[in-house]
Every structure is written in structure tokens, then in C-alpha cells.
Amino acid sequence: MTNFVLVAGAWLGAWAWDEVAAELRAAGHDVHPLTLSGLAEKQGVPAGQRTHVLDIVDEVERLDLRDVVLVGHSYAGVPVGQAAERMGDRLSRVVFVDAMVPVDGESSLSGWPSDEVREAIAATGFWPPQTAEDYAGQGLTDEQIARIVNGSTPHPGGTATEPAVLTGDLGKLPGTYIKCLLDGDEPWGAAAELLKSDRWELVNMNTGHWPMFSQPRELAQILHQSVTAP
Numbered sequence: 001m002t003n004f005v006l007v008a009g010a011w012l013g014a015w016a017w018d019e020v021a022a023e024l025r026a027a028g029h030d031v032h033p034l035t036l037s038g039l040a041e042k043q044g045v046p047a048g049q050r051t052h053v054l055d056i057v058d059e060v061e062r063l064d065l066r067d068v069v070l071v072g073h074s075y076a077g078v079p080v081g082q083a084a085e086r087m088g089d090r091l092s093r094v095v096f097v098d099a100m101v102p103v104d105g106e107s108s109l110s111g112w113p114s115d116e117v118r119e120a121i122a123a124t125g126f127w128p129p130q131t132a133e134d135y136a137g138q139g140l141t142d143e144q145i146a147r148i149v150n151g152s153t154p155h156p157g158g159t160a161t162e163p164a165v166l167t168g169d170l171g172k173l174p175g176t177y178i179k180c181l182l183d184g185d186e187p188w189g190a191a192a193e194l195l196k197s198d199r200w201e202l203v204n205m206n207t208g209h210w211p212m213f214s215q216p217r218e219l220a221q222i223l224h225q226s227v228t229a230p
Contacts, residue, residue: 002092002227003065006033007056008212009074009099010160011129011152013040016073020212023220029227034059036079038156049107049162052079057086066090069227073097074209075155078108078164085168093226094173097219098180098209101190102164109160111189121157128154138208139182139215148213171197176226178219182208 004024008016014033021031036055038047056079060068068090072080077099084094100108109117120128129152135145171194179187181204187195195202203222205211211219 001067002029003063003068004029004031004071004223005056005060005065005068006031006071007036007073007076007080008033009072009076010127010155011039012073012148013042013151013153015040015151016148016212019216020220020223023217024223027220027224029224030065032059032063032065036076036159038159039153040151043153047156048158049079049160049164052076052159053082053086056080056083060087060090067092069093069095069223071095071097071223072099073212074099075108075160078102079159081170082164082166084173085166085170091173094170094175095178095223095226096175096191097178097211098183099177099191101170101194102166103190104166105163107161107163118161121161124154125157126154127157127160135208135210137182138210140208140210140213144210144213148210170194171199173199175200176203176222177201178203178205178211178222180205180207180209180211182206 006017013035017033021033024031035042036052037045069092070080070084077096081102084091132145132149207214
């Protein structure tokens, strides 16, 4: 029995996976959406980057999950990648959904223009959620945008500024990178490097950065196929 552990990106909680989780369960999988510390129903819980890694590892161990497909969206790729290499034989596959890829010693804000985000974190301690206008051009309906905006919570700043810690090579793990084409034509930076490994596959989706909202059925099908393909 495949166990999908789903971790959404900045500002979001387990609720973001509701539609994808329903599709995967209908296909016969066990699904475990996870809210990271400091977000959604866990607001107020202090969190740094290591906290988010432990959130994932501890949940897998608490439930004694095996044959785990660990899925990280956007920001969550950073803690998911670190957690994946700590899971040993519990891990079946890691999937990055248009996600940041962790690099040892670098934070999730490394490698892209983030001065404004860093200033907000320095001033408030949080990475503030985006506004409705920020979701334009990402294949989302007005209702979907409203759902994301209304459900978003400020993201604990330390999780974005503290460095990742990797002890191995993620390229040696079996993995899938899902690239959402409305958010850029191809993976770049650490994601592009990861895909040079013959253990990783690239799958494109013709939608924006939040496919769990814009194309949940299609995303669930890709996840299903990642464990059923020969």
C-alpha cells in the first residue's frame, strides 16, 4: 500500500491538498496531508527550518509508514528534500511539485531576488502571504484564488532564512520533478542539476504554480502514475 505524504508550500496547510487527496484515496492509496509548524491550524507554534524537517520525519515515524511517496510543493521542497534522505527504507519516492530544491548550507531564499521578503521577515518575523493580484496568470479561477488567499497564514520567517542541511546526494534517490509551465518553461538552478540524475524524471503540467487548486485531478493522476508505471 502506497502512503502519500503531502506537504504544501509557503502560507498553506494540509487543507490545500483536499481535492488531490480525495482523488488519490479513490485510486486506492493512503494519503497523509501534513501541516507544517506555524501554519494554518498550527499557527503560533515556533518553527525554524529544522522544525519543518522534523515535522515530516516525525509524522512518518509516528504513523509507522512504509512505502512512502513524499511530496513537496514550492517552499516545502526544501524540508521535504532533507526529510527524504533521513527516511531510509521507508521512502519509495520523492516528488517535487514546482518546488524549491534544498542545497546544503543555503536557505530557501537563496538564488532568487528576495530582498523584499528578507526585509519583511526582519521586521515582522514572518513571510507575509501574497495578495489576490499575485496569483494572476497562474491558471486559477477567481474562486480558487479567493480560497488560497483566505486560507493563507503568515509563514514563519526562520524556516525561509535558515540553511538546509544535507548529508547526501538527492540525485541518488528515486524522484519526480513536476514543472508547472505557466510559472516558467523549465526547471532552473538546483532543480535542473537534480534532473541530470538518471533516477529522476521530469513531468510537465500546463498550469501554474498551484496545481493542487488549478488541476487537482491531473496532479493526482501524475502522482498515481509515479508509483504504478513499470
